[in-house]
Amino acid sequence: MHRILIVDDEPLICRGLSSLLAGAGLGIADIHMAHTGFEALDYLRMEEVDLMITDIGMPGMNGIELMHQARLIKPWVQTIVISAHETFQYAQMAMRLGARDYLIKPLNSAQLLDSVRNALLQMQAEKPASGKPDYAASMGGRFALRAPDTQRGQAMTALMAGAPASPGEAQQLASAAGLEGAGPYFAMIRIGTDFSTREGELLPPKDKDLLAYALMNMASELLDQDWSPLPFTLPNWEIGLLIGWSEERYDDSTVSKINQLDMIGRSLHHHAAGFLRLPTLIGISQIARGPEFIHLLANQSQRALEWSNRHPGQKVFYYGDFSWSQPGEEAGEEEAFAQNNRIVERSRQYIEEHYAQKGLTLHEVSQRNHVSPNYLSYLFKKNTGYNLWEYVIKLRMEEGRRLLLTTDLRRYEVAERVGYESPEHFSKIFKKYYGYSPSELKKEHPAK
Template identity: 55%
Template sequence: MYNILVVDDEPLICKGLSGLLTASGLDIGQIYTAYNGHEALDYVRMEDIDLLVTDIQMGEMNGIELMQQAKLIKPWVQTIIISAHETFQYAQMAIRLGAKDYLIKPLNSEQFLDSVRNALLKMDKPVPQAEEWLSRGAEQFRMVEPLPDSGERLSRLLHNPAEGDEEQRFIEAEQLGLAGPYFSVIKIKLAIPAEKEPSPDQEEDTRLFRYAALNIVNELLHQEWRAASFYTESLEMALILQWNEAEYAEPNLNKINQLEMLGRSLHHHIHKYLGLLCTVGISQILKGAGFLDVLSRQADKAMLWGGGHGDYHVFYYGDFNWHNYAQDPSTEELTTQSNRIVESAKKYIEENYRQKGLTIHEVARSNHVSPNYLSYLFKKNTGYNLWEYVIKLRMEESKALILNTDLRRYEIAERVGYESPEHFSKIFKKYFGVSPTELKK
């Protein structure tokens, strides 16, 4: 059964859509409602949400921003956008971020339920597991392997900076469909567990694992990214992603966040469907095909850096201050920098947790690292999920205010950073097991 979160700043619309879903007969477990993006993000963080249905124009955080942040928390959450305006720019942006549909208000009930039904069916679509792929044999596998010549030429662009002048590299890139002019490189290194490790005479199995992984990569890239994907080594793949001038200049789209969403989604799906772990290295974004070799080395370095973390798998090159070190940093230096980041984040949260609409992105920006990496470091060093720490501080202060003052519920909610007293009460009861009113009594 699937859990659905409906988000709209008009309570009547939330109630109406929830009623439609409840009576639909679809395979739905829980239906949650939120009246703004910040409330919605709390549900995404705390509940097992499968489908997000959100209005696009809501107060401080619009539906596009909510979709972006929800996917950073859980990349597999699917989204349907609803809007009162048929705005092409918003629709294009939503589809590029992976929205399953873009519906215009007033909503047609059947159209809405068809859209939800289709999104749920795609989630439920059976995907062959690794064993099934291996049992099919290469001749039955539907994946079309990249042409060897194409893969070799793409690899040359990444690994041979001295070969040809800049103009020649530009021509070579254009011939391979890489017009750019902005590029990033993602590399994926597969790790086959011991129980799946093929024997020396089973090279075919290794080849099928590669096929299967590249098939998943291409499915996730389909229609949402302009990219070339290919093998670079036996169990390593590379993706060259590109943006033209208009795409790169699009407002409200953080490209690094998009790359991280893609990286986490790649890792999640490869592990889910193949049972394989992988390490994902993400480069920065640079302008010009002449920098593809630089981007390739950045992705390699990010993966190499990631080797020291057994429980984290997606690494962005820009998350580490490489320029501070003449050579690759030692384990001690990595630890020192990590501790510094976490202490700085704690200080920022302790000073700002009462701020309405505080997001992980703001905390991450203050530390010049990505939200995902900051969340990982924070949990590793403190034992708390980063947002759990925000809630802990808010709940401790609100409890003290309930017990020691005569402030009303809405005043306490306002003081600790919640816009809605009802939402504050839900969080409070989930945290303490009793409502604010019950605690006061």
């Protein structure tokens, strides 16, 4: 059964779409409705959502901004975009963010249902079968099993081995590796696996080769639309991906490159588990300009993976989160512990000062601490016991309850003071958190 989130600032459209989908026999378990991008983010943080249907033109946070934030929270959630504008730029941006479809208002009911049905069918096909999976067969449906290009792999191995003698030699190797037209900015992602942990089996090398190729093709095709990555094999059945930014794309200051890498890493980990039921660790380098620095990116992605020894609960590692200290040094344990505590404490203080701010995001908090959103989420949960956004909700709900009990403020005024634009949305979150609504609380404890 599928769970759908409908986002539109016109309540009538939300109700109409909800009614249409509920009666279409599509196997939908839950339909959530949000009237702003901020409300939608709350649902994405707190509920299981498979498919989001969002309008583009909304006040406060438009559909494109929502898609950016949604990909940080749950990069695997599928999206269908609806818009009153046949603007090519909007459609192009939506598709680059992974939208399944871009539909123009006024909506045609049959067209919408076809789009939703196709998205749900695709998701159903991507779910692994129950029981012991046949990896080769499961990959055959969507991902073709292609062996890596040997010549390109040798050129990439040479670039990773060390700095070329000259920029000209680096350019020759880059051309042989298939990097023409890519870059000039690059980051490297390394995917490590432990095949022996899969259902306790010890796999022979031939099966490991097959799974490594399957993983490489899955990762490559998953990112192909947005990134055109260069995939290659590494020792011990690890997989490498080289991600590139053009000058124009890299200069786009509206998009955080760390957030993009964070999203890619978590999406790869999620899909490796979903398609292949394969445990993976993801190591991500920083970004460097020019193929002559690929050997440094290779070293960074490897060192990022080494931090899994210290953080067994974490699966995606960005080198920039740890570059202030060296992995594997005995003396660094205490320093790392103190640094992580400082990150969490600064984040906690920032949230306590800004939890009532409308539109507060994980990206904003992580930027203040110069770490990736993924690592901040992991540290905050590990040190406090709270998911970062659960902590924001906790502060908002406790303050909301205090204001309801000790003041004569109306519900919409309380909602406004704790960071919600919509009193209805505040009431939904409040009831989910406490088990009773603000009005029920007021009846139980009338003002004296």
